[in-house]
Amino acid sequence: MEHEVSNAPLIPATESAPESPASPALRSGFVAFIGRPNAGKSTLINYLVGEKIAAVSDKPQTTRTRILGIVTRPEGQIVFVDTPGVHKPGYRLNKRMMQAVLDALATVDIVVLLRDASVSTGNGDRFVLNLVKQSGRPALLALNKIDRLGDKSRLLTLIDFYRHEHDFLDYIPISALTGEGTDVFLHRLLDHLPVAPPPFAEDDLTDQTERTLVAEFLREQLLRQLSDELPFVVAVAVEKWEEREDGSLHLACVILVERQSQRAIVLGRGGLRLRDMAAAARTEIETMLGRHVFLEIFVKVEPHWRNNERRLDELGIR
Numbered sequence: 001m002e003h004e005v006s007n008a009p010l011i012p013a014t015e016s017a018p019e020s021p022a023s024p025a026l027r028s029g030f031v032a033f034i035g036r037p038n039a040g041k042s043t044l045i046n047y048l049v050g051e052k053i054a055a056v057s058d059k060p061q062t063t064r065t066r067i068l069g070i071v072t073r074p075e076g077q078i079v080f081v082d083t084p085g086v087h088k089p090g091y092r093l094n095k096r097m098m099q100a101v102l103d104a105l106a107t108v109d110i111v112v113l114l115r116d117a118s119v120s121t122g123n124g125d126r127f128v129l130n131l132v133k134q135s136g137r138p139a140l141l142a143l144n145k146i147d148r149l150g151d152k153s154r155l156l157t158l159i160d161f162y163r164h165e166h167d168f169l170d171y172i173p174i175s176a177l178t179g180e181g182t183d184v185f186l187h188r189l190l191d192h193l194p195v196a197p198p199p200f201a202e203d204d205l206t207d208q209t210e211r212t213l214v215a216e217f218l219r220e221q222l223l224r225q226l227s228d229e230l231p232f233v234v235a236v237a238v239e240k241w242e243e244r245e246d247g248s249l250h251l252a253c254v255i256l257v258e259r260q261s262q263r264a265i266v267l268g269r270g271g272l273r274l275r276d277m278a279a280a281a282r283t284e285i286e287t288m289l290g291r292h293v294f295l296e297i298f299v300k301v302e303p304h305w306r307n308n309e310r311r312l313d314e315l316g317i318r
């Protein structure tokens, strides 16, 4: 039997605010990250939310769809919108990603410019900084990966640079990996959010559907195991979601690539690479869903899927 409910939110968002009679001055709002690819947005969201939600990999351009992470504290609630890494528009896919960045910036209360503090300033950083300026939104600078800095005086130089460029609300050094500085980061964000009731219930973590998360887990394995060029040409869709009477779940996923040669790379010699990726993804999916999962995977060659509007819509790439 097809399971319709799989498209429902994993943890449904509620219309009403959680009961919170204690504090009259709760602060809440929407916060978007903007940063160069690999700045650490997904890692930070996962750290803050405390559960694995966004796809994390050491390859750039991991995040294609907007992902919500919700953090609730006694002082209020922050709804994080994770934007895709900023890229120069080329493929239509990337133009859509750029639009997603701009849309996200226009609708939020605060923009967080997330900067990898362990690398030197380049054109990409100036590009992102200009987007922040153009957005006209209040912005906070988070300097990430400070665990990598031997010489902390570099932070002062960076803060000085950004202070001269733009009037940020705050300049906060953090490590999304170790968690250092993240508490200060959350509290400073809350301080700058408007007095407003939390838009989501206290235990909501994400509005991602189980189906989306399944596809993300598999895509994360692809990103981890494939060479640098391939992540840009693969996409994952869940095509079958079938509940069996014994309580197990049968899933069929399709991995889209653009050429036969890419299909061969995904499969690996004798299909071994795909088998390993499937096994790793299945373990994560079973942990998330708390049930036994059978996972079938097909690798399909579909030339130019990245320029096919209908495919992009089906894949939820906005």
Ligand SMILES: Nc1nc2c(ncn2[C@@H]2O[C@H](COP(=O)(O)OP(=O)(O)OP(=O)(O)O)[C@@H](O)[C@H]2O)c(=O)[nH]1
Binding pocket: 035, 036, 037, 038, 039, 040, 041, 042, 043, 044, 055, 056, 057, 058, 059, 060, 061, 062, 063, 083, 084, 085, 086, 144, 145, 146, 147, 148, 174, 175, 176, 177, 178
């Ligand atoms: N040492 C260190 N590594 C980090 C930190 N934050 C993130 N990373 C690493 O940086 C890489 C990129 O992190 P992601 O969270 O995937 O980056 P992202 O900004 O979401 O990337 P996109 O999805 O391309 O936008 C991963 O290998 C992370 O483990 C940090 O604070 N310290």
